[in-house]
Amino acid sequence: MSNGSPDVEAIGKLDPGQLIELLERLDPAAEAIRSIDLDAIAASIDPTKIRKEEFVRLMAALHRLTASGAPVDLGSVTPEVFARLIARASKDQIDGLLERPELRRLVLDEIFLNRMPGHLRKDRAEKVRAVVNWRISGGDGEGGCDRYEMVVDGGVCTTRAGYAENARATITISPVEFIKLITSNASAPVLFMTGKLKVRGDLAFAAGLTGLFDLPRA
Numbered sequence: 103m104s105n106g107s108p109d110v111e112a113i114g115k116l117d118p119g120q121l122i123e124l125l126e127r128l129d130p131a132a133e134a135i136r137s138i139d140l141d142a143i144a145a146s147i148d149p150t151k152i153r154k155e156e157f158v159r160l161m162a163a164l165h166r167l168t169a170s171g172a173p174v175d176l177g178s179v180t181p182e183v184f185a186r187l188i189a190r191a192s193k194d195q196i197d198g199l200l201e202r203p204e205l206r207r208l209v210l211d212e213i214f215l216n217r218m219p220g221h222l223r224k225d226r227a228e229k230v231r232a233v234v235n236w237r238i239s240g241g242d243g244e245g246g247c248d249r250y251e252m253v254v255d256g257g258v259c260t261t262r263a264g265y266a267e268n269a270r271a272t273i274t275i276s277p278v279e280f281i282k283l284i285t286s287n288a289s290a291p292v293l294f295m296t297g298k299l300k301v302r303g304d305l306a307f308a309a310g311l312t313g314l315f316d317l318p319r320a
């Protein structure tokens with residue numbers, strides 16, 4: 103590797119720590135970055151085998167590429183690999199990520215704004231018309247939550263950062279439990295019964311909401 107340009111042939115021989123260092127050293131402006139398979143790199147990193155600090159460094163490196171407008175960023179990681187990367191992270195690793203506001207925003211925006219709309223199952227949602235507010239606790243927004251609005255209308259899902267007054271349901275959940283929910287590692291009814299998910303509005307609709315989506319499994 104030289105001048106921030108990756109040696110593509112050597113990538114497969116690197117251990118997780120070296121792969122993270124590679125991402126940290128990538129020059130977003132280098133032409134050679136276009137040949138990097140970020141999905142393959144992310145797939146080769148198992149969060150259960152790296153330390154909390156390394157996981158945070160990994161996400162920080164991805165944030166740097168995304169913020170720089172590089173041709174490879176978090177959006178180039180497939181849903182299955184992204185789900186595995188996030189779902190297999192420990193609570194300690196997730197907490198370390200959430201301590202940095204820019205990384206918290208990176209992950210939540212990636213899930214809500216870039217990925218969730220594409221996972222709606224049109225065959226199950228074509229007759230649904232509903233607005234849902236999501237409140238992710240521990241944020242810096244009103245009430246100590248990050249807020250996202252989801253609209254499902256005629257088989258189409260749109261999302262935005264914000265809050266609607268006429269929501270059919272408002273769901274409050276912690277980031278860790280939310281990640282479990284959207285990676286098929288927890289169910290809404292169980293989270294509700296254990297007090298880890300709170301609903302204001304149409305409880306029955308909220309309980310079945312994830313059934314409208316084809317969620318990737320980690």
